[in-house]
Each structure stands twice: as C-alpha cells, then as structure tokens.
Amino acid sequence: MEEFELIKNYFQKLTKNNPGALKLNDDVFFDKKSKTVLSVDTYNEKVHYLNFKKPALIIKKIIRSSISDLICKGVNPKYIFISASGNSKHFSKKNLKLISKSIKEEQKKYNIKLSGGDTTKSNLSSFTIVSLGKSAKIVKRGNVSVGDDIYVTGYLGDSFLGLEVLKKKIIVNRYLKNYFINKYFLPNLPISITKYLFNFAKSSIDISDGLFDDLSKLINNKKIGYIINSNKIPISKNLKSYLEINNKSILKFVSKGDDYQVMFTSPKNKRNYIKKLSKRINLKITRIGSATNIKNQRIIINDKKLLKPIHYVGYLHKFWKVNYCLLLFFL
Numbered sequence: 402m403e404e405f406e407l408i409k410n411y412f413q414k415l416t417k418n419n420p421g422a423l424k425l426n427d428d429v430f431f432d433k434k435s436k437t438v439l440s441v442d443t444y445n446e447k448v449h450y451l452n453f454k455k456p457a458l459i460i461k462k463i464i465r466s467s468i469s470d471l472i473c474k475g476v477n478p479k480y481i482f483i484s485a486s487g488n489s490k491h492f493s494k495k496n497l498k499l500i501s502k503s504i505k506e507e508q509k510k511y512n513i514k515l516s517g518g519d520t521t522k523s524n525l526s527s528f529t530i531v532s533l534g535k536s537a538k539i540v541k542r543g544n545v546s547v548g549d550d551i552y553v554t555g556y557l558g559d560s561f562l563g564l565e566v567l568k569k570k571i572i573v574n575r576y577l578k579n580y581f582i583n584k585y586f587l588p589n590l591p592i593s594i595t596k597y598l599f600n601f602a603k604s605s606i607d608i609s610d611g612l613f614d615d616l617s618k619l620i621n622n623k624k625i626g627y628i629i630n631s632n633k634i635p636i637s638k639n640l641k642s643y644l645e646i647n648n649k650s651i652l653k654f655v656s657k658g659d660d661y662q663v664m665f666t667s668p669k670n671k672r673n674y675i676k677k678l679s680k681r682i683n684l685k686i687t688r689i690g691s692a693t694n695i696k697n698q699r700i701i702i703n704d705k706k707l708l709k710p711i712h713y714v715g716y717l718h719k720f721w722k723v724n725y726c727l728l729l730f731f732l
Contacts, residue, residue, distance in 0.1 A: 408425050412425060413425050413426070421433075421437075423541065426542065426543070426621065427474075427541055427542050428440055428470040428473065428474065428542075428606065428607065429470055429471065429474055429476075429539065431474075431539050433537065433538070436535045436536055436537050437533070437535065438471055438474060438476045438533070438534045438535065438536050438539060439531065439532065439533050439534075440467060440470035440471060440531070440532045441529065441530070441531050441532075442463070442466065442467045442470070442529070442530050442532075443527065443528070443529045443530075444463045444466075444527065444528045444529075444530075445525065445526075445527045446525040446526040446527060447525060449463075450462070450463075451567060451568070453487070453491050453496075453526045455586065456491075456496045456499050456500050456503075457499040457500065457502065457503045458503075458586035458587065459586070460500050460503045460504060460507075460528070461503050461506070461507055461586065461587060462585075462586050462587065462588070463528050463530055464481060464483075464504070464507045464511075464513075464530060465507070465511075465587070465588050465590055465661060466588070466609060466659075466661055467481065467530035467531075467532045468481070468511060468513065468532045468590070469588075469590055469607040469609070469661040470532060470607060471532050471534045472590060472591070472592055472594075472595050472607065472663065473540070473598075473605045473606055473607040473663045473664075473665075474536075474539040474540050474541075474598075474605065475536065475538070475539055475540045475595055475596070475598035475599050475602070475605070476534040476535075476536040476539060476595065477512070477534055477536075477592075477595055477596070478511065478513050478532045478533070478534045479512075479513060479514065479533060479534050479535060480513065480514050480515075480516040480532075480533040480534075481513050481514070481515055481516065481530060481531065481532050481533070482515075482516055482517045482518045482530070482531040482533075483504075483515065483518040483528060483529075483530055484518045484519040484520070484521075484528065484529040484530075485518065485519075485520050485521075485526070485527070485528050486520070486521045486522065486523040486525075486526060486527040486528075487522070487523060487525070487526040487527070488522060488523065488524060491526045492520075511590075511592065513532075516533075538599065540598050540599065540602045540603075540604060540605040540665070541604060541605075542604055542605070542606055542618060542619050542621045543604055543619070543620070543621030543622075543623060544603045544604040544666075545603065545604050545619065545620050545621075545623060545625055545666045545692050546603065546625075546666075546668070546692065547625060547692055547693065547694040548668075548669065548691060548692060549603060549666040549667060549668060549669075549691065549692045550666065550667050550668070550669055550671075550672065550688050550690075550691055551616070551627060551629070551664070551665075551666055551688070551689055551690040551691060551692065552664065552665050552666070552667060552675065552686055552687060552688050552689065553608065553612070553634070553635065553662055553663070553664045553686075553687055553689055554591040554594060554662045554663045554664075554684060554685065554686050554687075555589060555591055555635065555660070555662040555684070555685055556635050556636055556637045556640070556660075556662075556685065557608065557612060557634060557635060557636060557654075557655040557660045557662060558636050558637075558640050558651065558654035558655045558657075558660070559580075559581055559584035559585075559636075559637055559639070559640055559660075560581075560584050560585045560588060560657075560658075560659035560660050560661075561585075561654050561655075561657035561658070561659060562581045562584075562640060562643065562654060563581035563582045563583070563584050563585030563586070564585050564657075564659065566578055566581050566582055566585075567582060567585065573643065577639055577643065580639055581639070581640075584637075585659065588659070588660065588661040588662075590661055591662055591663050591684055593682040593683070593684050594663060594678075594682065594684055594686070597678055597682070598663075598665065600671075600674065601665075601667045601668075601671040601674055601675055601678075602665040602666070602667055603665075603666050603667060603668065604619055604621075604665065604666050605619070605663055605664065605665035605666075606618060606619045606663075606664050606665075607661055607662065607663055607664070608658065608660040608661065608662050608663075608664050609658050609659065609660075609661060610658045611655070611656040611657050611658040612629075612634070612655045612656055612660075612664070613629075613656050613699070614656070614658070615658075615664060616629075616664065617699075619664060619666070620692070623696075624694075624696040625692050625693065625694065625695075625696065626692070626693040626694075626695040626696060626697060626698025626699060626700070627690055627691065627692055627693060627698065627699065627700070628690050628691055628693055628698075628700040628701075628702060629689055629690035629700070629701050629702070630689060630690055630701075630702050630703070630704065631651055631652060631701055631702065631703050631708065632703055632704055633687060633688065633689040633690070634651060634655055634687075634689050635685055635687040635689075636651060636654075636655070640654065652701065652708075666692060672688070675688075
C-alpha cells in the first residue's frame with residue numbers, strides 16, 4: 402500500500418476537526434492563528450540512505466530535506482528537533498563529534514536552532530526531524546489554475562545519479578564521482594526564493610519524490626493536466642554531458658527525486674517579475690511547462706515532438722507492515 406492511499410483510507414478522516422492538518426494533503430501542518438508551520442520527516446537506514454558510513458553527510462542531508470518542506474511553503478525554518486535511533490557503532494564518540502559538527506554548520510548556514518529531540522536503541526539507524534517556522538500564511542498545494550506556468554528552481558537529476566554511483570550501478574571518472582555524490586548528500590536548497598514566493602506562486606512543493614510524481618501531488622487531483630517540455634527541464638552541465646555520452650534519457654534521472662528544489666505554479670502575467678527576480682537573487686528559475694484543462698492529461702514533449710507516454714515513477718512510500726511510526730503520515 403502506498404503512503405497517500407494509506408493516509409486517505411485510514412487517517413485523513415481523523416483530521417476533520419483540525420484545519421491545521423490540511424487534510425494530511427500537504428507537506429506541513431499550518432495553524433494560522435498561532436502562525437505555526439511544522440513538518441515531520443523520518444529517515445531509515447537501508448531505506449532512505451544506504452548505510453551509516455558517512456554520518457557527517459547523512460545528518461546534513463536529512464536536515465536539508467526536512468527544512469525543504471518549509472522553504473517551499475514560503476516559510477523560513479527556525480527550529481529543528483532531532484530524534485535518533487541506533488547502536489553503539491552508529492553513535493560512537495567519533496561519529497557523535499562528526500554529527501555535532503555537521504549540525505552546528507547547518508545551524509549557521511540556514512539560521513536554524515537545534516531545540517530538542519530524543520534517542521532510542523535500534524539495530525539500524527533512523528532519524529526523525531521536526532522542522533518549525535512561524536508565518537501567517539503559506540503557499541499550499543492544489544491551488545493550480547488552467548494556463549498557469551510551471552516552474553522549478555535550480556537543477557534536477559544530479560542527486561539520483563549520485564545515488565547510482567554510490568550503489569556502483571554507474572561508473573564515472575573521479576571528478577564526476579565526487580561531484581554527483583556531493584549533490585546527493587548536500588542538496589543546494591533554494592532558500593533565497595523563500596520570502597518572495599508569496600509574490601507570484603499560487604501553489605508549490607519541494608521535489609523530493611521526483612518531478613512527475615511531485616507535479617501530480619502539486620495539482621492535487623484537480624481537473625487539471627499538464628504539458629512539460631523535456632528540453633526545458635534544467636540539468637547541470639555534468640549531467641548533460643553524462644547523458645549525451647551514454648545516450649541516456651533525461652526523464653529517468655529527473656523523475657527519481659532527492660533534488661529538494663522548489664516547483665511552483667504561477668500566472669503568466671508574473672513571467673517578467675520571475676525573470677528579473679532570478680537574476681537579482683542569482684537563482685536559476687526555469688519555466689518548464691503549463692497547466693491544461695484536461696484532467697489526468699500528462700503530456701511530455703521534446704520541443705514540438707510528443708514523447709512516448711511513459712509513466713515515470715518516482716520514489717514510492719510503501720508500507721508492508723502496520724508498525725511504522727505514525728509521524729510519517731504528517732509529511
């Protein structure tokens with residue numbers, strides 16, 4: 402059973418008297434009265450990361466992926482709470498020093514404060530992160546209109562290639578190996594756009610599960626489809642070079658997630674503003690397509706050529722047992 406099916410069938414109805422839960426249909430909890438915006442994310446070894454050989458990088462990755470939920474809502478993260486599970490090998494004195502140093506660096510980089518957490522013992526490592534910010538409003542999912550432009554920030558696809566390199570499924574030279582692995586562990590969050598999102602974004606989401614899966618979540622079951630131009634999807638020079646040399650399709654690499662860039666929709670009359678803002682804050686913001694008036698329409702074109710209608714599946718949250726932490730249901 403997939404995550405969203407599970408939420409809809411068993412837990413969504415429990416929030417009917419709790420408007421801040423947003424029907425468990427967004428990335429965050431939002432209480433307008435208290436200006437509280439909160440997200441919860443859990444990361445498990447061998448599920449969300451391969452192993453615990455690089456604790457200093459793993460803790461940075463999960464912090465960034467967690468605060469990304471707030472950034473894409475137009476909210477600056479202020480506080481984080483970290484609960485950790487593992488054994489004496491995971492949390493040796495050496496590893497604890499590395500983890501502490503990394504958290505300190507992330508606090509400085511993103512102006513966030515470690516504010517609490519918990520520890521438990523387990524055979525495999527696991528982390529749950531609560532991210533908290535204060536705002537009187539957020540950019541929600543689902544507020545998409547026919548004709549709206551679809552944008553993404555930054556570059557997509559590098560992280561997935563980095564994961565494939567770590568799995569030894571893809572072999573590249575030393576420079577590219579270091580580059581892509583770095584992009585996997587240290588996503589470059591587009592935090593400079595956060596305070597401007599309310600000026601033009603009608604809906605938004607962070608790209609964590611893949612471009613096309615997250616675009617479907619952004620549309621949120623409305624009677625709307627989309628057209629995406631694959632040639633407009635922004636990728637790095639290194640990824641472009643790899644794809645050309647190895648004759649690979651861009652679509653597979655941008656559909657697997659872990660990019661943590663912001664995807665948003667905006668009216669056409671905001672194009673000039675967004676173009677100027679991109680230059681002013683030195684952040685790549687790319688218009689990749691538009692929303693259509695046909696429900697479930699999923700069209701991918703290569704300039705004017707219609708590509709074969711393949712469903713590019715992103716990261717799927719599947720639950721085979723019922724004893725998973727219920728905090729996951731508030732993602």
